[in-house]
Amino acid sequence: MRLRSKIVWTLLLVVVLAGAAYWQMRKTAAPSTAASAPMASANTAPVLSEQVVELQSSDLLTLRQQTMVFTLPVSGNLKALNTVTVKARTAGELLGLAGREGDTVKASQVLAKIDPAEYQRKLRQAEQQADAAKTQIDIAQRQYDNNKALVDQGFISKTALEASEATLAGAKATYNAALSGADVARKTLDDTVLLSPISGQISARLAQPGERVGIDQKLLDIVDLSSLELEATLSPADSMDVRVGQSAMLTLEGRDQPVNAQVQRINPNVQSGSRSVLVYLKLQSTQGLRQGLYGQGQLELGREQVLAVPLEYVRTDKPEPYVQVLNGSRLSHQAVTLGKRGRIGSNEGAWVEIKGIETGAQVLSSRVGAMREGLNVRVVSDPSSSPANKP
Numbered sequence: 179m180r181l182r183s184k185i186v187w188t189l190l191l192v193v194v195l196a197g198a199a200y201w202q203m204r205k206t207a208a209p210s211t212a213a214s215a216p217m218a219s220a221n222t223a224p225v226l227s228e229q230v231v232e233l234q235s236s237d238l239l240t241l242r243q244q245t246m247v248f249t250l251p252v253s254g255n256l257k258a259l260n261t262v263t264v265k266a267r268t269a270g271e272l273l274g275l276a277g278r279e280g281d282t283v284k285a286s287q288v289l290a291k292i293d294p295a296e297y298q299r300k301l302r303q304a305e306q307q308a309d310a311a312k313t314q315i316d317i318a319q320r321q322y323d324n325n326k327a328l329v330d331q332g333f334i335s336k337t338a339l340e341a342s343e344a345t346l347a348g349a350k351a352t353y354n355a356a357l358s359g360a361d362v363a364r365k366t367l368d369d370t371v372l373l374s375p376i377s378g379q380i381s382a383r384l385a386q387p388g389e390r391v392g393i394d395q396k397l398l399d400i401v402d403l404s405s406l407e408l409e410a411t412l413s414p415a416d417s418m419d420v421r422v423g424q425s426a427m428l429t430l431e432g433r434d435q436p437v438n439a440q441v442q443r444i445n446p447n448v449q450s451g452s453r454s455v456l457v458y459l460k461l462q463s464t465q466g467l468r469q470g471l472y473g474q475g476q477l478e479l480g481r482e483q484v485l486a487v488p489l490e491y492v493r494t495d496k497p498e499p500y501v502q503v504l505n506g507s508r509l510s511h512q513a514v515t516l517g518k519r520g521r522i523g524s525n526e527g528a529w530v531e532i533k534g535i536e537t538g539a540q541v542l543s544s545r546v547g548a549m550r551e552g553l554n555v556r557v558v559s560d561p562s563s564s565p566a567n568k569p
Contacts, residue, residue: 230554231509237543238504238557239491241536243483246529248520249476250419252410252426252459256471259460260376260402266391267369268292275387275397283374283400290385290397292370301363308356315353318346378402381469401469408439408459408473414448417455419479426459428475430467436475438462476521484517485537489528490544492516501532502542502549509553512539 266272270292277283322342328334382399385391408428412420426439439459448455459477461467492499492514503512517531542549 230556231549232556232558233504233542233546235557235559237546238540239487239543241485241487241539241541243537244486244522245481246484246486246518246520246522246531247481248479248518250412250416250479251474252408252412252428252457252477253472253474254408254410256406256430256461256467256469256473257409258378258401258403258469259405259407260378261469262375262378262400263396264289264372264374264398264400266290266292266393266395266397267372268297268366269392270294270296270370270390272385272387272389272391272397275383275385277380277398278383279380281380283378283380285374285377287374288371289374290372292372292391294367294370297363297367297370301360301367304356304360304363308353308360311349311353311356314349315346318342318349322346372397374400376400376402378404403464403467403469406461406464406467406469407442408461410457410459410477411452411454412457414453414455417444417457420444420457420477424478426475426477428459428461428473430471430473432471433466437467437473439475441477482518484531485533485535486520486522486529486531487541488544489519489530491541492530492532493548495548501535502546503535504540504542504555504557507555509542509549509551509555511551 273291273293275290276288283289322339322345325334325339325342329336329339378400379402380398381401384396384398391397420441422441422444424441426441427436428439429436439461441457442460443458445456445458487501491501493501493511496511496513498513499516500511500513503510512535514532514534517533519528519530521527522529
């Protein structure tokens, strides 16, 4: 019995010792297993490939020397080169006034008549005074002739002859003055009929028949639309590059097609209030245009061979302006220095001269937006693009 109990206790002791040894082994192996787990995970994770962005060939502009037209923006209102205001030259009742706004008149056409009755009477009075003065000349002339004959015969002294000669001279002066008075009266009578000084259209009718008008009162405004010019206001600095004969392309309100113009005159004075310089551009075509229309456009100052890109291609979200350039398959940001602005060929968009970049560089269009520097780029052909669609 004792032997059996001893055997049982021995077996229990072996089982306890075996269990303790197994637990100790598990506890030692756990840290090493946990340390090896991340390494196994890292070794088994998939490797991501670098991102590649595809661009169409039409999104790239290859830099080359181009003829840039340097321009200066101009704007202003159209003015007729020939504009006149017909005024009354004499006072009186307005008997007639031809035409209304928009009517066409010809040069030397009768526009208005003022009642001539008063001036006709004044002319007759002046003419009669001249006739009376001429009669006095005849009397003085006969007296002078008689006295001269008596002096030659020795019957009277030379003093009497000199007196008659002075009387004759006075009569002649009075007659000449009367003739001048008659001429003035005749001119005043002629001024009662007003003629158009130019051919054009009536732009304003400022009086009505039956009114009594005074001297220099405005009756009609006439404009000649066959010759129009744009009065542009420039700063003194901009005006330094403007010369007579330079051409401009203008866009006028209400008209889709641009109009050619040429600098005709430059005002030599700086305006005292606005400190601006007035430049006058004569329009080559005036068909359908009206005085007072607003126009704006670009005045061509000169041409030069430069490297240039459309102005919107230049990005300014960094301290210095830059363009996005494709070098092989990598995108880089190339800092540039901006120069003069103008246009290239018939393209109406604004272009800008850039410096600090080589000829042949491929610049990204503004259509693609901002892209990260160092990006991997692949260019694919764009079948829908054509040279005409490229900037």
